[in-house]
Amino acid sequence: xxxxxxxxxxxxxxxxxxxxxxxxxxxxxxxxxxxxxxxxxxxxxxxxxxxxxxxxxxxxxxxxxxxxxxxxxxxxxxxxxxxxxxxxxxxxxxxxxxxxxxxxxxxxxxxxxxxxxxxxxxxxxxxxxxxxxxxxxxxxxxxxxxxxxxxxxxxxxxxxxxxxxxxxxxxxxxxxxxxxxxxxxxxxxxxxxxxxxxxxxxxxxxxxxxxxxxxxxxxxxxxxxxxxxxxxxxxxxxxxxxxxxxxxxxxxxxxxxxxxxxxxxxxxxxxxxx
Amino acid sequence: xxxxxxxxxxxxxxxxxxxxxxxxxxxxxxxxxxxxxxxxxxxxxxxxxxxxxxxxxxxxxxxxxxxxxxxxxxxxxxxxxxxxxxxxxxxxxxxxxxxxxxxxxxxxxxxxxxxxxxxxxxxxxxxxxxxxxxxxxxxxxxxxxxxxxxxxxxxxxxxxxxxx
Numbered sequence: 001x002x003x004x005x006x007x008x009x010x011x012x013x014x015x016x017x018x019x020x021x022x023x024x025x026x027x028x029x030x031x032x033x034x035x036x037x038x039x040x041x042x043x044x045x046x047x048x049x050x051x052x053x054x055x056x057x058x059x060x061x062x063x064x065x066x067x068x069x070x071x072x073x074x075x076x077x078x079x080x081x082x083x084x085x086x087x088x089x090x091x092x093x094x095x096x097x098x099x100x101x102x103x104x105x106x107x108x109x110x111x112x113x114x115x116x117x118x119x120x121x122x123x124x125x126x127x128x129x130x131x132x133x134x135x136x137x138x139x140x141x142x143x144x145x146x147x148x149x150x151x152x153x154x155x156x157x158x159x160x161x162x163x164x165x166x167x168x169x170x171x172x173x174x175x176x177x178x179x180x181x182x183x184x185x186x187x188x189x190x191x192x193x194x195x196x197x198x199x200x201x202x203x204x205x206x207x208x209x210x211x212x213x214x215x216x217x218x219x220x221x222x223x224x225x226x227x228x229x230x231x232x233x234x235x236x237x238x239x240x241x242x243x244x245x246x247x248x249x250x251x252x253x254x255x256x257x258x259x260x261x262x263x264x265x266x267x268x269x270x271x272x273x274x
Numbered sequence: 275x276x277x278x279x280x281x282x283x284x285x286x287x288x289x290x291x292x293x294x295x296x297x298x299x300x301x302x303x304x305x306x307x308x309x310x311x312x313x314x315x316x317x318x319x320x321x322x323x324x325x326x327x328x329x330x331x332x333x334x335x336x337x338x339x340x341x342x343x344x345x346x347x348x349x350x351x352x353x354x355x356x357x358x359x360x361x362x363x364x365x366x367x368x369x370x371x372x373x374x375x376x377x378x379x380x381x382x383x384x385x386x387x388x389x390x391x392x393x394x395x396x397x398x399x400x401x402x403x404x405x406x407x408x409x410x411x412x413x414x415x416x417x418x419x420x421x422x423x424x425x426x427x428x429x430x431x432x433x434x435x436x437x438x
């Protein structure tokens with residue numbers, strides 16, 4: 001039961017942290033809650049579908065379909081997170097000021113909200129499909145002890161959601177003047193971590209060279225199987241034995257998104273100052 | 275109210291010059307009317323973005339596919355090694371491979387339930403559906419022992435790859 005709880009916890013944690021950060025980051029965007037929920041729902045339906053078609057996806061592209069699928073899902077999520085962060089860096093200040101008179105921003109918020117739906121949907125889709133497969137395996141086997149394992153799965157799910165909620169609640173307590181910087185940095189690192197994971201899958205599929213594998217090995221100090229490693233993996237893309245190519249992807253995403261945020265944020269500020 | 279806004283703009287024009295006027299005019303127009311054009315543009319953007327992202331993904335996919343074929347066929351031919359999952363156990367539980375070269379590992383899942391080949395030491399993770407075979411590229415590895423598990427049945431499904 002304990003093992004089951006941990007596996008489910010790990011999968012749920014990643015999606016839950018992403019949702020927690022995004023829910024906090026878009027708290028003043030009108031209707032963002034509704035779009036987040038829609039994304040969650042779409043993701044759950046999608047994860048069922050992906051789980052059902054695992055063998056089909058796996059056999060695509062001469063056996064590396066799963067890796068390519070994961071890399072594409074992660075790649076789209078990175079693009080969307082980048083867009084979200086750049087959008088927030090140009091609208092965040094305005095949103096904070098006009099949080100009470102939000103009427104003006106409603107139309108503007110629609111495009112941002114659909115991005116939310118996609119990001120949350122993809123996060124849930126990827127993590128959820130593995131959980132669905134795992135739980136299906138338990139339910140289908142005749143080993144006995146299913147009920148205790150399913151109970152473990154439930155515990156894992158609840159614990160994962162609880163950690164995500166804690167992050168969300170903690171972020172809401174951040175003072176408003178640091179709030180957008182804080183969520184911006186979190187989303188930035190989240191996106192970079194996903195880019196690194198996408199590279200990981202493309203290396204596994206032998207579509208990318210690994211460039212020094214591993215570049216370093218910190219598995220003795222901070223293993224990914226432990227809770228701190230797990231959290232860091234989900235939040236900033238920590239990898240105890242990364243390939244060099246993963247770091248290249250990580251840094252590229254980091255610099256590209258950061259530059260985008262700065263470029264968009266600057267002209268508006270100067271315009272206001274004049 | 276509109277007239278008031280106009281007066282303000284005009285004053286800025288008189289004081290600050292031409293560029294300033296154009297900037298101000300634009301802000302006022304957006305605030306005052308044409309909500310439908312903004313809406314349409316945003317709606318288009320909303321619809322187009324996921325498609326654009328998807329198209330990019332697809333493009334990448336098609337671009338990478340021949341690359342993969344080339345890597346697999348022309349440059350080298352990785353030797354195949356095989357593992358079998360039966361009754362949630364790996365057979366053989368210890369697999370010896372040469373170090374310093376890339377190999378292709380085939381994992382056949384003979385169970386009806388899915389399994390995930392998972393190894394932090396190897397930096398690999400792959401879901402294998404029931405009654406199917408997955409292909410995983412491994413290495414080049416330094417000599418040593420690299421443990422792996424079937425994450426969905428970690429209590430029984432365990433094994434080691436030994437690179438020599």
